[in-house]
Amino acid sequence: MGLFLRSPWDFKPGHLFLSFICALVLFSSNIFAEELIKIDGALKKMFPRVSHFDRQVVSLSAEQIRRVEEAARLTFAGKHSSQVIVHIAREQNTVVGYAFEDTAIGKWGPIHYLIGLDTNGAVSQIIILDHQEIRGRPISKPRFLRQYRGKTLTDPLQLHKDIDGITGATISSNSLTEGVRKILHIYKLVKSQLS
Template sequence: MRVVLVASAAAAAVSLPTVAFAVEYQTADVAARRMFPDADAFDARAVTPDAAVLRQLDAQNARGSSREWTVRVARHGGALLGYVVVDRTIGKAEAIDFAVALTPDGTVKAVEILAYRESYGHEIRLPSWRKQFVGKTAAAPMRIGDDIANISGATLSCTHVTEAIRRIVAMVTLMRRAEALPT
């Protein structure tokens, strides 16, 4: 290996390679099939909460930047198995794509990380961290330090993904009550 010392920061920026950390682990379709392996059909639909649902999300401190979500309705033989909601949030500075599977009653069944672009904090992809959400409902606090553990070096990624999952669970619960999703 050859090391070259550079006299200026500008020259260093030009001569050193840029390192990219983006990793796409799986597509939303693959994640949906992993989370609902018994499903024989997925009906994808765009879900846009109306003003009343957005006000309720605000009241629950669960409103985020997403105004529309893609929801895959999982079915087996016509029977509803649950929902898969795909969303994106920001970690520290880069986007994190993820999917949340919910049972027909709005309980979290699974969480999958689809793409992670940060240079640190990829541990949120570990099953032990994601399993903390399984069984959570809209009544759960879902807050770092309360019922969700933090990962050192990934505090912002953990916090933002947790907030986004809490928002999705609240949105699905409200949309089911409003009969905007099949029950």
């Protein structure tokens, strides 16, 4: 019969299944992406009484990266960006908190999140903006995120110490915990630059 079909509908059921599997593999990263909340909505949820946010991009120098890596016990290479976006929350002209927008790398892809800090550098709230985690979906649940509330640099911020991970989603839990630890150390380094 040759390689060519006689009509567009002359195919074997196995070919259709194989085509479906190929399409699924090609587009799987988009299938599992889950956008939970937009940044504006997350900022309003985090700081409900604040009407104005100043957005500032903080670019870390090589020396600052080295210091954060050492203090936070992590490496930036391939996992963390040298830039972080800070949304400075103001009531009238007074700074009432900061929202650090960052991305951590989970098992299945990026975890985009917002960490709220009070003016003393304690975590006030974490909101997961979007992620591609399959088994790590519970990282976006308030029950999991609540355990970060009040954490500062004096806390270990480590799985199985002061943070309970999610069974079957250790990489997702660890990635977010590492990201929180990183942001707290970045805040310590750059707080005088935030205006």
